[in-house]
Every structure is written in C-alpha cells, then in structure tokens.
Amino acid sequence: MSEEEKFDCIIVGAGPAGLSAAITLAKAGVEVAVLERGEYPGAKNVMGGILFTTILDKLLPDFWEKAPVERHITHRRFSLLSKDSEIALDFKTAGYNEPPYNHTWSVLRAKFDRWFAEQVEEAGAMIIPGMMVSELLMDGDRVVGVKTEPGGDELNCDVVISAEGVNSFLAEQAGLRKQHDPAHMAVAVKEVISLPQETIEDRFHLNDSEGCAYEIFGQAVQGTFGSGFVYTNKDSLSIGVGSTIHDMKRHKLNPNDVLEGFKKHPAIAPLVRGAESQEYAAHMIPEGGFHHLPKLTTNGLILTGDAAGLINASHYHEGSNLAMASGVMAAETVIAAKEKGDFSDASLSTYRQKLDDSFVLKDLKKFQNLSKFLNENPHLLRDYPDIISGMLKDYFTISEKPKAVIEKEVMAKFKKEIGIWNIGKDLYKIWRAMR
Amino acid sequence: MSDDQVVPTENSPLKETIEDKLFLVKYKPDKDSHIEVDQEKFKADTLKAVLFICPAKVYELNEETGECMVAFENCLECGTCYVSCPEYVVWKYPRGGFGVQYRFG
Numbered sequence: 001m002s003e004e005e006k007f008d009c010i011i012v013g014a015g016p017a018g019l020s021a022a023i024t025l026a027k028a029g030v031e032v033a034v035l036e037r038g039e040y041p042g043a044k045n046v047m048g049g050i051l052f053t054t055i056l057d058k059l060l061p062d063f064w065e066k067a068p069v070e071r072h073i074t075h076r077r078f079s080l081l082s083k084d085s086e087i088a089l090d091f092k093t094a095g096y097n098e099p100p101y102n103h104t105w106s107v108l109r110a111k112f113d114r115w116f117a118e119q120v121e122e123a124g125a126m127i128i129p130g131m132m133v134s135e136l137l138m139d140g141d142r143v144v145g146v147k148t149e150p151g152g153d154e155l156n157c158d159v160v161i162s163a164e165g166v167n168s169f170l171a172e173q174a175g176l177r178k179q180h181d182p183a184h185m186a187v188a189v190k191e192v193i194s195l196p197q198e199t200i201e202d203r204f205h206l207n208d209s210e211g212c213a214y215e216i217f218g219q220a221v222q223g224t225f226g227s228g229f230v231y232t233n234k235d236s237l238s239i240g241v242g243s244t245i246h247d248m249k250r251h252k253l254n255p256n257d258v259l260e261g262f263k264k265h266p267a268i269a270p271l272v273r274g275a276e277s278q279e280y281a282a283h284m285i286p287e288g289g290f291h292h293l294p295k296l297t298t299n300g301l302i303l304t305g306d307a308a309g310l311i312n313a314s315h316y317h318e319g320s321n322l323a324m325a326s327g328v329m330a331a332e333t334v335i336a337a338k339e340k341g342d343f344s345d346a347s348l349s350t351y352r353q354k355l356d357d358s359f360v361l362k363d364l365k366k367f368q369n370l371s372k373f374l375n376e377n378p379h380l381l382r383d384y385p386d387i388i389s390g391m392l393k394d395y396f397t398i399s400e401k402p403k404a405v406i407e408k409e410v411m412a413k414f415k416k417e418i419g420i421w422n423i424g425k426d427l428y429k430i431w432r433a434m435r
Numbered sequence: 436m437s438d439d440q441v442v443p444t445e446n447s448p449l450k451e452t453i454e455d456k457l458f459l460v461k462y463k464p465d466k467d468s469h470i471e472v473d474q475e476k477f478k479a480d481t482l483k484a485v486l487f488i489c490p491a492k493v494y495e496l497n498e499e500t501g502e503c504m505v506a507f508e509n510c511l512e513c514g515t516c517y518v519s520c521p522e523y524v525v526w527k528y529p530r531g532g533f534g535v536q537y538r539f540g
Contacts, residue, residue, distance in 0.1 A: 037528055039463065043536045044512060109540035130532035150530045167514045167528070180518045187515040189490045191456070192539040193449060236539075245519050248488055255490045255515075256453050263449070276448035279539045280456035282490035282513040 006156035007033050009334050010146055011163055012133045012170060014041035015113060016051075016320045017305030018163030019120045020327030021334075023059055026124035028335050033155070034117075034125060035148060037132035042113030044165075046283035047320055048190065049231040049238035050213050051112070053103045055324035060119055064101065068111045070233035071211025072101035075204070078315060079267075081219040085389035086267035097210070103321075106211045106231045106238065108192065136160065136170055136301065142344075143174065143300035159343045161302050161330050163323070166284045168294070168307040176303060177294035182249060183375065184288035186226060186313075188242030189255040193275035197235045203271065204232055215315060218385035220262050224251060225374055225381065228262045229317075230271055236278060237271070239263065242285060244375075255282065287313040290361065290368035297348040302330045310360060314367040314434070322360050329354040366435070373433040380426065387417050453492045457509055465533035468507040469526070470516070476523035477503045485520045511535055 009025055011018045014036035025032040038044040050073065056063055064072070074096040079088035096102035121127050137145035137154055145156035162170045166185075171177045195203075204212050211232040220228030226243025241258045248255065263272055286309045293309050296302065304310070305323030312318040333351040337343050355361045374380060395410050414423075450456045470493070477483065478501050485494045485503070491511045495504045503523075512535050517526040528534070 037531045039532045039536055042540055044534075046537060046540045110537045111539070113540070132528050132531035134527075148531065150532075169527070179521060180514075182518055185518050187488070187490065187513060191450075245488070245515055248515075249482070249484045249519050252484075252487055254453075254487050254492075256456070260451055272449060274449075277450040277456060277459055279459050279537065280450070280453075280511075281460075281537055281540065282511040282515070284514050284518065 006145070006158070007031050008157065008338060009033075009159050009161060010035060010155060010157040011161045012146065013163035013165055013305075013307075014038075014117050014127055014129070015045050015163055015165060015305060015323065016116070017307070017323035017327040017330075018161065019113070019116050020055065020059060020324040021161050021163060021304060021331040022125040022127070022327075023120045023123045024328050024331035025334060026120065028331070030331075030335060030338060032125045034120070034127045035131045035133055035146065035155075036117075036127060036129045038129060040114055040129050041117035041127060042110040043129075045109040045113050046190065046281045047109055048188070048229050048240060048317065049106050049108065049233070050317070051105050051107045052318060052321035053100070053105060055321055055328060057100055057103065059324070059328070062099070064099075064105070068107070068115050070106040070108065071206070071209050072096065073104040073106060073213050074102075074210040075206070075212035077212065077214045079214065079216050080385040080388070081216055081265055081267060082385040082389035083219055084266055085393065087385070087389055087392065092205075092212070104213075106213070106233050108233060108236075108238070133164065133170065136173055141299055143298065159300050159302065159334050159337065159348070161304060161327075161334065162307045163304045163327060164307050166286050166306040168303070170301075171294055171303050171307055174298050174301055176296070176298060176301075181288065181292070182245035184244070184286065184292050184371070186242045186244050186285040186287050187248060187255050187282065188240055188285055189259050189280070189282045190238060190240030191259070191280050192233070192236050192238055192278045193272060194236040194278050195275045199274070200232055200235065200237070206232065215317060216262075216268075218381055219265065221258055222251065222253065222261060223378075223382035223385075224248065224253070224258075225378065228268075230268070237275065239272060244287065245284075285313070285319070286311050287371060289313060289371050290364040291372070293364075296352050296355070297345055299345045299348075300343050302333060302348055302351055304330045310355075310364070312363050312367060314370055316363075318363070322363075325358060325360050326355060329358070367433075370433045373429060377426070377429070380430075384418075453490070457491060460511070461536045461538055462508060463533050463536055464508040465529050468505060469529040469534070470505050470507045470510065471525040472503045472505060473523040473525070474502045480520070480523065485516050485524055488519050489516055
C-alpha cells in the first residue's frame with residue numbers, strides 16, 4: 001500500500017467486537033484492516049467461557065457445525081456458598097438440545113477467536129496479527145489513523161473502530177473515558193483444567209454434548225463483590241473467580257488465593273478432583289454498567305465491546321455477545337457514514353442510538369442500579385449465605401425434638417439474626433435494583 | 436482394571452501456587468519491559484497493593500533497597516496493577532507479537 005492510499009476503516013483488536021465489525025464491513029465491500037497485537041487472533045483473549053450466540057448465528061449461520069465450540073449449555077445453576085454449605089437454584093432442560101441450542105455455548109476463546117478470524121478473512125477483511133496499536137493519529141480533533149508497534153508504522157483511514165478490549169488506552173487518549181475506577185473494574189482469574197470427557201459427563205450429569213454453567217456467589221469469593229464459576233468444556237472445565245479490584249485491595253486479597261479457596265470449598269472440591277491444570281489466565285472486566293459508560297464516539301472513532309464498557313455484570317454475566325452486537329452496529333454506522341462521506345462525531349453518534357434501541361443498552365439500563373446497590377449493601381453477599389445456610393442446617397438437622405419446636409427455633413433465630421423487617425427491606429431493594 | 440485408568444497420585448496435577456501455574460503459560464518474552472514503576476512513589480505508598488494483588492506476582496519488594504522489582508516476563512496482561520496503583524505503575528501492552536500467548540484463553 002503506497003503512502004497516499006488508506007483504508008476505509010481500521011479495527012483495533014481481533015476479539016468478538018472487532019471481528020463482528022470486520023465481517024459486517026467486508027460483506028458490504030468496505031476496505032477494512034483488523035490490527036491484532038497477539039501473534040494470532042485469540043492469543044490475548046480471555047473470558048470465563050460462556051458465549052451467547054444470537055448475533056454470531058446471524059453472521060455465520062449454523063456456525064456450530066464447524067466452529068470449535070465446546071458444549072451447548074442445558075443446565076444453569078446459581079448458588080450461594082457459606083463457609084461449609086451451598087444453597088442452589090438449579091435448572092436443566094432437554095428443551096435446549098435442538099438447534100439453535102438456546103444460543104448458549106461454552107468456548108475456549110483462543111481456539112474460538114482464531115477460527116472466527118479465519119471466517120472473517122474469507123469474507124474479505126484483512127487481519128494483521130502481531131501488530132499493536134500504540135496511539136491514534138490525530139488531525140486536530142479528528143482521528144485519522146493509528147501508529148503501530150513494533151516498527152512505528154503509521155496507517156491512515158477514514159474511521160477507527162476500537163475493539164481493543166478492557167484496557168481501552170485509545171479511548172483514554174481520545175478523551176472518551178477517565179481513569180479506570182477500581183470499584184467498577186473486576187479482576188478475574190481462571191484455570192482450564194482437564195478431565196476425561198466421560199468423567200465430566202458423569203460428574204455433571206450430562207448427556208452427549210450437553211454442558212452446564214455454574215455461577216457461584218458468597219463465600220466463593222470470600223464474601224467480596226464478585227462470583228465464581230465452573231463451566232464444562234468437552235474434556236476440560238473452566239473454573240475461576242472475579243471480584244472488584246476495590247474489594248480485592250480493601251481485603252488485601254490475591255486473586256489466585258481466592259481461586260484456591262474456591263477450589264477447596266467442600267461444595268467445589270469434588271467437581272475438580274483428579275483434574276489436571278492446563279492453563280492459568282487473568283483478565284479485567286469493566287463492570288461500571290450503564291451509569292459509567294464512556295462517550296462512545298468522537299470524530300473518526302467508535303468504541304465497541306469491553307472498550308466501550310458493554311458488560312451486563314448481573315447474574316447473566318454477558319459480555320461477548322454484547323461485544324458482537326456492538327461490533328455489528330459500529331460497522332453499520334460506518335457503512336452509513338461512508339455513504340454520506342461524513343465521519344464526524346455527529347454522523348457517528350447514530351451508533352449510540354442503535355445501542356440504546358437494542359438489547360445491549362436496554363439490558364445495561366435494566367441492571368443499572370444493581371452494582372451500586374450491592375456495593376452499598378455488602379452484607380447481602382457477605383452475611384446472608386452464612387445466616388440462611390445456618391437456618392437450613394438447623395431445619396434439616398435430625399433429632400428427637402418435635403418438628404414444631406424446631407420450626408419455632410429456626411424462626412426465632414431468623415428474627416434475631418435478620419428480622420422480618422430487614423429481609424423485607426432487602427428483598428424490596430433487590431427487586432428495585434433488578435427491575 | 437484397564438491400563439489406561441486414571442490412577443490418583445499424591446502429587447496432584449491440579450496446581451495451587453502461582454509459580455506452578457505460570458509454568459503452564461506460554462510466553463514470547465520481549466527484551467524490554469512494558470512496565471515501569473515510579474520507585475519513589477512506590478516507597479511512599481503504605482499499602483503497596485501491587486505486591487499482593489497481581490495475579491501473576493509480577494511485583495516483588497526488594498527488602499534491601501525498598502524498591503519494587505518487576506518480573507515483566509510473567510505478566511498475564513490483565514491491567515490490575517495500574518488500575519489498583521495508578522500513582523506509580525505505568526503499564527502498557529507489550530509490543531505486537533510479544534508477551535503472553537494463551538492456548539485456551
């Protein structure tokens with residue numbers, strides 16, 4: 001490419017957001033290059049391991065026939081751990097065993113993203129791995145390209161889509177976000193541990209390619225504001241924990257110590273017994289939600305995915321499909337801007353409108369107060385698991401006491417430790433925050 | 436009993452320490468560090484959260500000098516260090532193609 005030539009669009013990062021944008025642009029005939037700092041797409045990409053695929057299925061219909069996905073999820077489980085007990089809500093259905101498999105899959109991102117990138121290249125986008133974007137090139141207040149390392153090459157374009165992930169240094173350079181806030185940023189660590197396929201299916205009660213997703217709160221993360229997870233892959237488990245950096249710092253915790261505490265909990269230890277560690281990973285999750293979104297566009301620049309803070313950090317733990325949705329919408333915005341020949345902030349700001357009108361920001365808005373609420377009421381995740389499991393333990397303890405007396409004692413304990421008024425208040429507040 | 440049956444051993448293949456876990460991670464180390472620490476501001480900080488919060492234990496206190504030593508080649512590239520200690524940790528991505536290379540992610 002000569003110096004006068006330039007791309008229509010440069011995408012920074014070959015993750016779900018960047019690749020979804022790239023395939024949408026390539027299909028529309030827009031000249032697009034994806035710059036990826038990893039040696040291959042996926043080399044730097046980490047998530048817990050559940051991918052919701054409503055968007056992917058539109059981009060690559062029936063992807064599951066070829067893509068390196070692990071298991072389709074038929075079994076969801078949410079539980080609270082106290083020090084020695086577990087209280088769970090457990091749901092499984094064979095009703096998710098037909099295409100499109102409830103759009104819920106366990107994946108290993110290094111494998112999946114690499115495959116996704118190949119499909120995007122086949123659609124006509126150029127993907128350049130091993131290239132890190134160190135800064136945006138500016139002409140006044142307009143983004144006109146990027147500078148890359150190693151080499152210091154400068155590449156010009158009409159518009160940059162930042163899909164660079166959670167660290168989002170380019171958004172910071174463009175003045176779209178402030179310094180990251182430790183209260184709104186979680187650190188998660190994860191291990192991939194291998195087990196024979198048959199052991200996984202026996203241990204987790206799975207038929208064939210079914211999979212399960214366990215989300216675990218309370219003592220899973222030592223009562224901090226976060227959670228643990230166990231997801232089944234074909235012949236491995238993804239197991240991990242995450243909490244806000246603010247809480248980790250306040251309690252002087254190391255994320256790996258929290259993970260080890262989780263693995264050794266009596267409710268979790270039997271799930272991982274005999275497994276072999278394959279890989280250890282760490283990643284941040286932007287959990288600020290609707291209230292703390294950055295500005296999403298400026299002249300010549302659009303933010304997508306984690307770089308835009310698009311995470312639904314409620315019990316849904318959704319991120320990668322919001323990233324894909326935002327990538328598609330950023331691409332549609334660029335296509336419209338190209339037709340108008342206008343890449344100004346005003347022209348690109350239709351992107352925000354698209355997000356507002358879609359499930360992406362509607363969902364973030366729905367849960368906008370949840371994170372603030374849980375931060376302000378740490379006793380819910382810290383104290384309630386112990387109190388509730390203590391009550392259940394008393395209730396189920398077999399003795400020769402008449403059951404009526406046991407019930408009375410449990411109620412008395414409940415009134416003393418929580419109180420009818422307080423639980424009513426907390427339940428009301430939870431309902432309000434989730435509404 | 437068949438030969439390929441998994442035999443439980445005392446030495447569990449399930450790793451516990453960060454050191455053992457980092458052995459499993461593939462890296463392509465660069466020669467220069469992508470992390471800088473302002474040593475004076477580090478010394479002035481009482482909590483020194485970076486010493487305990489890093490998932491890869493990249494940061495270690497040199498007891499003699501009071502300075503922060505940085506094993507940048509172990510970095511898992513999460514960014515927790517500069518978010519928790521923005522006053523003295525300057526963290527950037529390693530150059531393209533270098534650093535951690537996840538096989539599973």
